[in-house]
Amino acid sequence: MSLPLLSIKDLWVRFGRFDAVKGVSFDLRGGETMALVGESGSGKSVTALSILKLLPYPQASHPQGEIHFKGENLLEKADENLRKIRGNEISFIFQEPMTSLNPLHTVEKQIGEVLTLHRNFKKSQIREKVIELLELVGFTDAFDRLESYPHQLSGGQRQRVMIAMALATEPSLLIADEPTTALDVTTQAQILDLLKVLQKKLKMALLLITHDLSIVKKMAKNVVIMQKGECVEAGLTENVFENPQHPYTQQLLNSEPRGIPEELDPEASLILEAKNLSVKFARKSALFSPKTYFEAVKDVSFQVRQGETLGIVGESGSGKTTLAFALLRLQESSGEILLQGNPIHRLKNKELRELRHKIQVVFQDPFGSLSPRMTIAEIIGEGLKIHHPQLTFEQREELIVESLKDVSLDPETRNRYPHEFSGGQRQRVAIARALILKPQILILDEPTSALDRAIQVEVLEILRDLQEKHHLAYIFISHDLKVIRAISHHVLVMRHGSIVEFGPTQVVYEKPQHPYTKVLFKAAFDL
Amino acid sequence: MIVEVKLSPLTLKRWQYFYANRRAFWSLWIFLTLFIFSLFAEFIANDKPLVIAYDKNIYLPIFKFYPEQTFGGDFETEADYKDHYIQEKIEAKGWMIWPPIRYRYDTVNYDLPSPAPSKPTYENLLGTDDQGRDVLARLIYGFRISVLFGIILTLISSIIGVIVGGIQGYFGGTVDLVCQRVIEIWSGLPVLYLLIIMGSLVEPNFWWLLGLMLLFSWMSLVSLVRAEFLRARNFDYVKAAKALGGSTFHIMFRHILPNAMVATLTYLPFILNGAITTLTSLDFLGFGLPPGSPSLGEMLAQGKNNLHAPWLGMTAFFSVACMLALLVLIGEGVRDAFDPRKVKF
Numbered sequence: 001m002s003l004p005l006l007s008i009k010d011l012w013v014r015f016g017r018f019d020a021v022k023g024v025s026f027d028l029r030g031g032e033t034m035a036l037v038g039e040s041g042s043g044k045s046v047t048a049l050s051i052l053k054l055l056p057y058p059q060a061s062h063p064q065g066e067i068h069f070k071g072e073n074l075l076e077k078a079d080e081n082l083r084k085i086r087g088n089e090i091s092f093i094f095q096e097p098m099t100s101l102n103p104l105h106t107v108e109k110q111i112g113e114v115l116t117l118h119r120n121f122k123k124s125q126i127r128e129k130v131i132e133l134l135e136l137v138g139f140t141d142a143f144d145r146l147e148s149y150p151h152q153l154s155g156g157q158r159q160r161v162m163i164a165m166a167l168a169t170e171p172s173l174l175i176a177d178e179p180t181t182a183l184d185v186t187t188q189a190q191i192l193d194l195l196k197v198l199q200k201k202l203k204m205a206l207l208l209i210t211h212d213l214s215i216v217k218k219m220a221k222n223v224v225i226m227q228k229g230e231c232v233e234a235g236l237t238e239n240v241f242e243n244p245q246h247p248y249t250q251q252l253l254n255s256e257p258r259g260i261p262e263e264l265d266p267e268a269s270l271i272l273e274a275k276n277l278s279v280k281f282a283r284k285s286a287l288f289s290p291k292t293y294f295e296a297v298k299d300v301s302f303q304v305r306q307g308e309t310l311g312i313v314g315e316s317g318s319g320k321t322t323l324a325f326a327l328l329r330l331q332e333s334s335g336e337i338l339l340q341g342n343p344i345h346r347l348k349n350k351e352l353r354e355l356r357h358k359i360q361v362v363f364q365d366p367f368g369s370l371s372p373r374m375t376i377a378e379i380i381g382e383g384l385k386i387h388h389p390q391l392t393f394e395q396r397e398e399l400i401v402e403s404l405k406d407v408s409l410d411p412e413t414r415n416r417y418p419h420e421f422s423g424g425q426r427q428r429v430a431i432a433r434a435l436i437l438k439p440q441i442l443i444l445d446e447p448t449s450a451l452d453r454a455i456q457v458e459v460l461e462i463l464r465d466l467q468e469k470h471h472l473a474y475i476f477i478s479h480d481l482k483v484i485r486a487i488s489h490h491v492l493v494m495r496h497g498s499i500v501e502f503g504p505t506q507v508v509y510e511k512p513q514h515p516y517t518k519v520l521f522k523a524a525f526d527l
Numbered sequence: 528m529i530v531e532v533k534l535s536p537l538t539l540k541r542w543q544y545f546y547a548n549r550r551a552f553w554s555l556w557i558f559l560t561l562f563i564f565s566l567f568a569e570f571i572a573n574d575k576p577l578v579i580a581y582d583k584n585i586y587l588p589i590f591k592f593y594p595e596q597t598f599g600g601d602f603e604t605e606a607d608y609k610d611h612y613i614q615e616k617i618e619a620k621g622w623m624i625w626p627p628i629r630y631r632y633d634t635v636n637y638d639l640p641s642p643a644p645s646k647p648t649y650e651n652l653l654g655t656d657d658q659g660r661d662v663l664a665r666l667i668y669g670f671r672i673s674v675l676f677g678i679i680l681t682l683i684s685s686i687i688g689v690i691v692g693g694i695q696g697y698f699g700g701t702v703d704l705v706c707q708r709v710i711e712i713w714s715g716l717p718v719l720y721l722l723i724i725m726g727s728l729v730e731p732n733f734w735w736l737l738g739l740m741l742l743f744s745w746m747s748l749v750s751l752v753r754a755e756f757l758r759a760r761n762f763d764y765v766k767a768a769k770a771l772g773g774s775t776f777h778i779m780f781r782h783i784l785p786n787a788m789v790a791t792l793t794y795l796p797f798i799l800n801g802a803i804t805t806l807t808s809l810d811f812l813g814f815g816l817p818p819g820s821p822s823l824g825e826m827l828a829q830g831k832n833n834l835h836a837p838w839l840g841m842t843a844f845f846s847v848a849c850m851l852a853l854l855v856l857i858g859e860g861v862r863d864a865f866d867p868r869k870v871k872f
Contacts, residue, residue: 328770356772369763373535373785382781383771417536433767 003071005030005205006051006173011065013046013055013229020046022229023064028222030172033199033206035220035237037213037252039452043229044209048175051207052086053079069173088118091166093159095178100162101150107134107161108146114168133164138194155316156187160194167198174199175207180215184315185479189523192219211452213252217241225249255453257460257486260505261309262468264489268305270340271441271473272327272359275301277335279319279326279497296322297333298498302490304441307467309474311488311505313481313520319497320477324445327475328361340440357387360434364446366426370418376429377414380404383437403432406469407462424455428462435466441473448483460487481524485509493517541864551860558853565671572628572664575608580621609634628652630661632668632821644829644836654838656829662842668821670846676733677802680740681795687741688748689784689791695749696756697779703753710746718743726814733816740805747798748791755787793865796858800851807847823847 004027013021021043028034036044049055051067051074067074069090074082086092094100101110111130115121121129127146134142137160150158159179166174176195180188196219199206208219216223216237223240225233225248233246244250279297297319304310314320325331329344329352337345339359344352363369370379380400384391391399401411407428418426427447434442444463448456464487466472478484484491484505491508493501493516500514512518546552569589570577579586581598588608595606599616606613609629617623630636630651636659639645643659653662695703722739729735759765760783768778809815810824823843830840863869 325766330766330769353772353774356770359770361767361770363763363767365763369767371764371782371785372537382768382773386772386774386777419536430767433771437771 004028004068005070006207007066007068008047008051009066009068011047011050011067012063013043013050014061014063015059020060020229021050024224024226024229024231026222026224026231026234028173028205028207030205031199031203032222033208033220034222034224035216036207036209036224036226037211037216038226039211039454041228042226044226045177047226048092048177048207048209050075051175052090052092053077053082054086054092084118087114087166087171088169089171090173090175091169091171093162093166093174093176093179095181101158103150105149106146107148107150107153110161111165111168114165118169129168130164133168134161136167136198137161137164138190154187155183156191159183159187159191163191163194163198167202170202171204173205173207175209177209178211179208181210181212185481186315186519186523195219213241213453225252251454255457257457257480257483259464259486261464261487261489262307264305264308268307270303270338271306271308272304272340272475273302273336273338274327275336275338277301277323277326277333277337279322279331279333296497297326298496299335300494300497300499301335302492302499302502304473304475306440306473307471308490309467309476309488311484311491312475312477312494313479313484313491314494315479315520317496318494320494321445322497323494324361324443324475324477327443328359354387357383357437358440359443360437360439360441361443361445362427362430362434362447364449366423366430366450367418369430370426372418375415375417376404376421379418379429380414380433380436383433387437399436400432403436406435406466407432422455423451424459427451427459431459431462431466435470435472438470439472441475443475443477445477446479447476449478449480456483463487481509481521493520544869545860545864548860548863551856551863554853554856554860558850558857561670562674565667565674568667568671569631571626572630572632572661572667573626574629574631574634576623576625579617579623581617581623582620628661628664628667630664632665633660633819634664635659636661644833644839646836647838653842654836656826656839657833657836662826662838665821665826666823666842666846669823669826670850672733672816672821673803673806673823673850676737676806677799680737680744680802681799683737684741684745685748685791685795685798687745689752689787691745692749692752693756693779693784693787696753697760697775697783699757699760706749710749714743714746716743722809723814730817731815733820736806736809736815740802744798744802747801748794751790751794752787755790756783759783759786789865793858793862796854796861800854800858803850803854 006028009025011021011024012019024043024047026034036047038044046055050062051069053074062075065075069085074085108127108130111133112121112126115126115129130146131142134145139145139157139160150161153161179195180191183191192215195206206219208215210216220237223235223237224231225240225246227248233240233244233249240249241253244253277297277300278295280293280295283292283294300323302310312320312323322331326333327337329337333345335345336343339355342355344355347355374382377397377400380403381396384396384399400414404411404414409425409428409432418429421429431447447463448459451459460483463474467474474487476484476488488505490503491505492499493508493514495516501508501512501517508517509521512521564571573589575588577587577589579588586593586597588606593606595602595604595613598606598613600606600613608614608623636651636655639655639659640648643655644657645651645655645659647654651661651663653666655661656665691706695706725731725739731739756779765778765782768782773781806815807822807824807827810822811828813828815824816822823846826839826843827847830836830843833839
C-alpha cells in the first residue's frame with residue numbers, strides 16, 4: 001500500500017475557549033473521493049479550511065494534531081511555503097459562487113491570475129490555456145466567455161468558472177466545500193457529473209464537504225461522518241450506508257422526509273382561489289422611452305380546499321415567492337384572489353387588515369423572520385393584540401402557551417429572546433405566531449430549506465399534525481421535491497413564472513408530462 | 528408592587544460593553560455630575576443668601592422677593608444682600624447662609640482691587656470680566672445654558688429627523704423623491720447669514736434662537752434614518768407583521784424604529800456637540816443670546832478683546848475644550864457599544 005496523499009491525525013481546532021474540531025483523523029489516497037458529512041456547525045468546513053491554514057489565526061489555534069500532505073506536516077509549515085501549495089497542489093472550491101469570484105474582473109483575468117501566479121505563464125500563452133480550461137469544464141462557447149464578468153453568468157456557470165480556476169494548476173487534491181448547495185437541482189446534477197468526470201481525467205483526489213447524503217452516495221468512495229466536532233463514523237460509503245453503527249449516522253440516514261399526507265375529504269370547502277394571477281415588475285428604462293415589464297408570475301390559476309396542501313415547486317427565479325407575496329397582498333398583482341369567496345384583490349388596506357388573520361405566512365429564514373428585540377411571547381402575541389385587543393393579559397398568555405404546546409415548544413421558554421433558540425425552534429415559533437390567529441390557510445415559503453435534514457423532518461411532522469388538528473390548508477413552497485412529496489396533495493410546477501404542470505402529487509411524481517418536469521424530477525431523484 | 532426594569536439582553540450587553548470602556552464611562556459620569564451641579568447654579572453662585580433667619584422667621588430670598596423694609600431697611604425695593612448695611616441689620620437679629628460663590632452671572636463686583644477685568648483673587652476665584660462680573664459664576668451659568676440649549680435642540684431635531692426619515696424610508700417612491708429634493712434645497716440655504724439678518728430684525732432670545740436653529744438642524748439625521756427604514760422594510764419580520772395585519776404606524780413604530788434608534792443614538796452625542804459649538808460660535812460673533820446673558824462664546828470674545836487678561840480666554844477655552852472632549856469620548860463609547868461587529872448576540 002502506498003502512502004496516503006493526505007493524512008489527518010487527531011486534529012483539534014480551537015476558537016478562543018470553544019473546540020470546533022475535537023480529534024478528527026482520516027486518510028485520503030490519490031485519485032479517490034472522500035466525503036465529509038455533517039450538519040451545520042459540525043466542524044466539517046473548519047476541518048477542511050485548516051488543511052490549508054485558511055482559518056482566522058490567531059483566534060483559531062490547533063492545540064493538537066498533524067496534517068500530512070505528501071509526507072509533509074502542513075501545520076508546521078511557514079506561510080510562504082504554504083502559499084506554494086495553496087491553489088497549486090491543493091485547490092479549493094467554495095459554496096457561494098456569487099461571492100467567491102471578483103465582480104470587477106473578467107473570466108479570463110480571474111483564471112489567468114492563477115496561471116501567472118503558480119505556473120509563470122506568459123501573457124501570450126494564457127488565453128489559449130484559459131480557453132482549454134473553460135472547454136474542460138463544459139463551456140461550449142469558451143472563446144466568447146473570456147470577456148464575461150461574473151454577473152453575466154448564471155450560478156452554475158460561475159461554479160464552473162470556479163472549478164476551472166481550481167483545476168488550472170492541475171492540483172493533486174481538490175477540496176470542494178458544499179459545491180452545489182447554492183445551485184438548483186438540475187444544475188447540481190450537472191456540476192457533480194462534471195466533477196466526477198474531471199476527477200477521473202486528471203487523477204486527482206477529491207475531498208467533498210456536504211450535508212446532502214444523496215450526493216455522498218453518488219460521488220464518494222469513503223465517507224467520514226462528523227457531529228459536534230467529532231468524527232462519529234468513517235468507512236467505505238456502501239458499508240456505512242448499508243450498516244450504520246453509530247446512532248447519529250442511523251438518525252441521519254433515516255431523516256429522509258417520507259410518508260404521504262392524510263386522505264383529502266372530497267366535500268371540503270374551497271378556501272383560496274386564484275384566477276389568472278399575474279405580477280409585473282417595471283424594468284428600469286431610459287427617460288421618455290416606453291416602460292418595459294418583466295413578468296414574474298404569468299397567468300396563474302389554482303384552488304386550495306380546506307385541509308389540503310398545495311405544493312409549489314420550481315427552481316430559483318421561477319416566481320414561487322412572488323406568487324406567495326401576491327396571494328398575501330404584499331405585492332401588487334392583477335387577476336383575482338378569492339379567500340372563502342371573498343374577493344380580497346379588491347379590498348382596501350383597512351378592510352384587508354381585518355381579514356389578514358385568515359391567511360398567514362411562514363418564511364424561509366428562521367433568523368430573519370423574528371424580531372431580535374422582542375421576546376417569544378411578544379412575537380407570538382402580537383397578532384392577538386392587533387386582532388383581539390379586548391383580551392386581557394392572562395387570556396393572551398393562555399393562548400400563547402397553548403400555541404407553543406401546539407408546536408412542541410416548552411411554554412416556560414416564552415420570555416426568552418429569539419437568539420437563544422436554534423433554527424428549528426425558531427421556525428416553530430414562526431409557525432406558532434401564524435397559527436395563534438386561527439388562520440384558514442397558511443403559506444409556507446421554503447419553511448424547511450434553511451434547516452438540517454433531521455430537523456426538517458420534525459418540522460414537517462408538526463405541520464402535518466397541525467393540519468389534521470385544525471383542518472388547515474397549506475400552500476407549501478419548496479425547491480425540495482422530496483419534502484413536497486411528503487406533505488402535499490396537489491403539486492404545481494412553476495418555471496419562468498408560469499405553471500408547467502399541475503395535478504395530484506402522485507400522478508405528477510409518477511408520470512410527469514411536461515419535458516421540464518421530467519428533467520427536474522430526474523435530476524432530483526437520480527442524485 | 529415592585530417595578531422590575533427589564534433590559535433586553537442586547538441592551539444589557541451594550542451597556543456592559545460601554546461600562547467596560549472606562550474612558551467613556553468616566554466621561555459620562557464627569558459630564559453628568561457637572562451638568563447636574565450646573566442645573567442648581569442658583570444655589571451655587573448667587574448674590575442672595577440661601578437662607579436667612581431674621582427675627583425668628585425664616586426667609587428664602589432665592590425664591591421670594593423681600594423688600595428691604597423686611598430687614599429693617601428704608602426702601603420698598605428688594606433688599607441688596609451684598610450691601611454691608613443690610614448684612615449688619617440681618618446679623619444683628621439672626622443669621623444667613625450664603626452659597627459658596629456670592630455672585631450671580633450678572634452681579635457686578637464694585638469692590639475690585641484693580642480695574643476690571645481684574646485678576647483672580649480669593650473673592651473671585653477666576654477673576655472678573657471687563658464689566659466686573661465674576662468669571663466662575665458666569666462659567667457655571669454659561670455651561671448650563673450651553674448644555675441645555677444643545678440637549679433641547681438635539682432632542683427636538685432628532686425627533687423631527689426620525690419622523691421625516693422614517694416616512695421617507697418606509698413609503699419610498701414619490702414621497703421619498705420629493706422630500707429628498709426639498710431637503711437638498713433647504714440645506715443649501717446659508718444658515719449663518721440668515722441668523723445674522725434675523726438677528727438685526729428681532730432681538731434673539733434663547734427660544735427664538737432655538738427655533739431658528741431647529742429649522743435647519745433637523746436634517747442631520749434624516750438620511751441615516753431613511754436608509755435604516757429602507758433596509759428594514761424588507762426584513763422578513765416586518766413582512767410577517769404586515770401579514771399579521773399590523774397597521775402602518777404599528778409596523779413603523781414597533782418593528783422598524785428600534786433598528787433606526789441604534790443609528791440615532793450613536794449619533795446623538797455628536798449632534799449635541801455640534802449644537803453646542805454652533806451656539807458658542809454665534810455668541811462669539813455677537814449674534815447669539817442677548818447681551819448680558821452668561822455664555823461661553825461671549826466669554827471667548829472677551830478673552831480675545833482683553834489679551835492682557837488671560838484668565839478670561841483660558842477659562843473659556845479650557846471649559847469649552849473639556850466639555851466637547853467629554854462629549855466626544857462618550858459618543859465614541861456609545862458608537863462602539865452599538866457597533867454590531869463588536870457587540871453581538
